[in-house]
Amino acid sequence: MTTSRPSGGRRTLVAFHAHPDDEALLTAGTMAKAAAAGHRVVLVLATNGDLGLTDSATRARDLGAQRLAEARRSADELGVARVEWLGYADSGMGPELYADPPGRTRFVRAPVAEAAQRLAVLLREESADVLLSYDARGGYGHRDHVRVHEVAAAAARLAGTPRVLEATIPRDLLAAAVRLSARVYRYPPEFDIEGFCSAFSARRDITHRIDVLRFAAAKRAAMRAHASQALADGADRTLAAFLRIPRPAYDLIFGREWFRNPAHPAGAGVARDIFAGLP
Numbered sequence: 001m002t003t004s005r006p007s008g009g010r011r012t013l014v015a016f017h018a019h020p021d022d023e024a025l026l027t028a029g030t031m032a033k034a035a036a037a038g039h040r041v042v043l044v045l046a047t048n049g050d051l052g053l054t055d056s057a058t059r060a061r062d063l064g065a066q067r068l069a070e071a072r073r074s075a076d077e078l079g080v081a082r083v084e085w086l087g088y089a090d091s092g093m094g095p096e097l098y099a100d101p102p103g104r105t106r107f108v109r110a111p112v113a114e115a116a117q118r119l120a121v122l123l124r125e126e127s128a129d130v131l132l133s134y135d136a137r138g139g140y141g142h143r144d145h146v147r148v149h150e151v152a153a154a155a156a157r158l159a160g161t162p163r164v165l166e167a168t169i170p171r172d173l174l175a176a177a178v179r180l181s182a183r184v185y186r187y188p189p190e191f192d193i194e195g196f197c198s199a200f201s202a203r204r205d206i207t208h209r210i211d212v213l214r215f216a217a218a219k220r221a222a223m224r225a226h227a228s229q230a231l232a233d234g235a236d237r238t239l240a241a242f243l244r245i246p247r248p249a250y251d252l253i254f255g256r257e258w259f260r261n262p263a264h265p266a267g268a269g270v271a272r273d274i275f276a277g278l279p
Contacts, residue, residue, distance in 0.1 A: 011275050012040040014123060014161075015132040016152050018107070018144040019049035019090060020071035021229045021239065024222035026139070026167040027132050028078055029212025030257050030274060032219065035079030039275075042082045042126055043075050044119060046148055047107045051090035051098070052229055053237065064089070066228050073225040077218055082126075086118050091144045108143045115147070116154035123159035130274050131156050135166040135260055140199040162278055165208060165259035168201040207264035208271045213255035220250060 013034045017023045023031065023043055035041045050064030068085060075083045088107035092098055100106050107115070123131065133152030138145030149166065156164045212219065223243055230240035245253065259274070271277075 010039050011129040011278070012042065012126050013130050013132070013274070014042045014044060014126055014128040016044045016046070016119060016148060016155075018046050018134075018138075018142065018148045019052065020045060020067040020074070021049070021052075021223075021226040022145075023071070023078075024074050024219065024226055025239075026134075026169075027257060028074070028219040028222040029215045029254065030132070030210050030259075031080060032078040032215040032222075033210065033212055034274070035081075036215070040126070041078070041080045042084070042122070042128070043071065043080045044122055045071060045083070045085045046115070046151070047088045047090040047144060048085060049090050050101065051092040063228065067226070070226045070228060074222040077221040077225060079218075084122055086115060088115070091147075093142050093144075108147050110147075112147070112150050112154055115151045116158060119151060119155035120158035123155060123161050128159065128161045129278055130163045130165060131161050132165050132167055132259070135168045135201050135205075137199060137201075139168065163261065163263070163274075165261050165274060166201075168206070168258055168260050170203040170206055170258060171200050172203055201258075201260055205260050206258050206270060207261040207268075208259040208274060210257045210259070210272065210274065211255065212257055213251060216247075216251040216255050219254055220247075 011034070013031065015023055015027050015031055017027075023045075031041050031043070045068070048064035049067035052063060052067055072083050087104070088110055089101050089104040091106040091108040097106065097108065100109065122128075131152055134145045134149045136146070136149055138147075138149055152164060155161070220243070223239060226239060230237050230243065242250070242254075261271075264271075
């Protein structure tokens with residue numbers, strides 16, 4: 001990442017995520033790598049994750065506040081300079097869209113233009129060079145993730161942010177990993193293996209592949225910071241399973257991160273630096 005760093009200056013990376021813990025799963029290595037290279041890294045969360053899956057004892061407390069606190073601990077592990085919450089509530093992932101909580105709007109109900117303006121204010125304040133968001137499918141289709149894609153694209157246009165990179169995973173690689181792990185790990189009943197295997201992006205659409213092997217420990221620490229999301233009543237959570245993977249295997253699995261740049265020049269090779277080519 002240091003190859004395109006302006007002389008005497010630094011770049012600013014803004015990572016925009018739907019919920020606390022999404023940053024740990026999808027972009028933590030890239031964020032830690034940028035911070036270690038001297039760039040400014042900012043984490044923006046659309047929602048407080050108040051509908052996250054957890055155990056009943058944890059849910060009895062203020063889950064949204066807990067999850068925001070966990071995100072700040074995760075950010076500390078990654079070297080993030082600033083954490084902001086846009087003020088929206090989690091829209092949930094089931095068939096039912098719950099009523100708005102007092103004083104908050106479920107993110108998916110917020111007008112895209114309104115949310116984009118909130119994000120654009122931050123992008124301008126930070127003079128952001130790169131904005132991380134999600135692909136058009138929202139990865140695995142969560143409605144808040146799809147809305148992040150829509151809001152990020154609109155905000156980047158408003159703020160004049162030079163580059164938007166959509167965090168994703170090569171679909172064929174993910175499918176192979178999920179099907180292999182299903183032989184030894186019992187996924188919860190609500191986990192749709194076949195649906196997940198058709199999620200994210202085709203390999204041909206990947207424009208950036210970032211080596212984050214040196215930052216796998218920071219990524220693991222960021223995951224561990226989201227303790228509420230590793231808890232469940234009488235069941236296992238995917239995050240907890242990730243944290244049980246032995247370090248050598250964990251580093252191999254999580255040592256790369258992938259992005260799609262909608263403006264990537266046709267025919268250009270896969271980039272290894274999120275800042276390469278920026279003016």
